Amino acid sequence: MNKKLSRKELKDKYDIDMWSEDKIALFQTTLLKWYDQEKRDLPWRRTSDPYKIWISEIMLQQTRVDTVIAYYINFLETFPDINHLAEADDDILLKVWEGLGYYSRVRNMKEAAIQVVTHYNGIFPNSYEEIKKLKGIGPYTAGAVSSIAFQQAEPAVDGNLMRVLSRLFEIDVDIAKPASRKVFEAVMYHIIDQNRPGDFNQALMDLGATICTPKNYDPSISPVKEFNASYINETYLNYPIKSKKKKKKIVNYFAILIQNDKGEYLLEKRHEDRLLANMWTFPLIEEQVSSQDSGWKSFEDSDLYELNDVKQDLLIKYVKQKYGLNINLDKQSSGRISHVFTHLHWNIYAYRANARNSIEAIPSNCEWVNETKFDEYVFPVLQQKIWKSSQEITLL
Incomplete structure (x- = not known):
């Protein structure tokens, strides 16, 4: 034209x-x-x-x-x-x-x-x-x-x-x-x-x-x-004439707030070719992750506020495999956060955990960080939402 x-x-x-x-x-x-x-x-x-x-x-x-x-x-x-x-x-x-x-x-x-x-x-x-x-x-x-x-x-x-x-x-x-x-x-x-x-x-x-x-x-x-x-x-x-947008794909995630015996939190730097590239978040585990090695399976429930024994064990096993950590994981979520991208809608269910010990060094893209040092790290809005939600008293 x-x-x-x-x-x-x-x-x-x-x-x-x-x-x-x-x-x-x-x-x-x-x-x-x-x-x-x-x-x-x-x-x-x-x-x-x-x-x-x-x-x-x-x-x-x-x-x-x-x-x-x-x-x-x-x-x-x-x-x-x-x-x-x-x-x-x-x-x-x-x-x-x-x-x-x-x-x-x-x-x-x-x-x-x-x-x-x-x-x-x-x-x-x-x-x-x-x-x-x-x-x-x-x-x-x-x-x-x-x-x-x-x-x-x-x-x-x-x-x-x-x-x-x-x-x-x-x-x-x-x-x-x-x-x-x-x-x-x-x-x-x-x-x-x-x-x-x-x-x-x-x-x-x-x-x-x-x-x-x-x-x-x-x-x-x-x-x-x-x-x-x-x-x-x-x-x-x-006017204007505007067709409806396609519905955003909904993806559920678990955010695991893992603390060690010093009270530090595990933060992970996101890979450069993924959403939120090169920024720091708590470990985020997609609900739909599938791995034959870990036996990880997709969860079908829409309500993930509380984990049953099977789901709790699967998350514990996944954290051990990916992050080299044995953890105690709360069954009750500390909050649900919604975050919208251009074509995606993430629902994040936050869970607190304590690291009992490390079976090997944590991955090179991870660090233990005290919350007083959080402002030295680049956090996406999503991470800020998770942290804020974890500090609030919720009635779940």
Whole structure:
């Protein structure tokens, strides 16, 4: 698809009625006037530095604005420029990101920083196509950085903006399908303000965040209601069109909080090719693990709050085999934690245990750690949830 479809192509292919040039100009003026008066005061809007804008855009993916602000400030204090990020120690990098989740984002950022240092002499590329070549940067981020930092008329199309445009133009395209982005980009190339493209993109973002929201939407208070076809035609409840997501796969895990005679806990560093790579957690044992050597079998029960003798023995045997530890394991769970990934839903049942003795050295990716030292280790949100839950009094 060409970046900018003609009015006729938009109409013939997608039944989208594009506005006249005069109407587009009036829309731009109206939207930007509202933005100038009502825009949110955010730290990344006080700079034109592409590095800082890029950091904010990556952080804002999958994360709320109010959560990002503190992380953004701390990140830039730790890694003030692209060179510092390219040279970052991985553990320090993950620690600064700790709690934001979706850790592949920050790993990709370091790789992208190395690309900039290696291929662009440490100067952030200033064109959409070059920015999009960087690791972890897709069309949305490339559009946001190129428009905000370099004033290039490139759209920044995400789910937020697709929702706004769906209602403005009554676009009958499923926004849940990846291919639909191109349709909205084509619309944006018609209406984006050539003189203030960055502000225009951010104005639509703010409109979607504050007024044109997914729920409790009231188009009558919108500054651009006169342009809103779904408001004029009273069809706004029909937009955006969005098919239901596939149900996330549910996986049950046992988190075993093993203490030795010094009161230290066993922590395991996750393998680099698994979820939560290179971060530390209590031993996590998947319910569906199967091993002929250990006799481990899948548990069929949906309620794993309390172990029977058979399940208790199987867990004890598995811990001995994998971690070289003989343990006393509580039958009663100290809590259940729910954690959602993009395509997975983990239910984690936490159990406390004491190590009686070690039949051999613990694995090289494991350490005994006193809880007072936990803040020196990179914990994913999941681990923080497990620890917090274990400290609470529960009535099970």
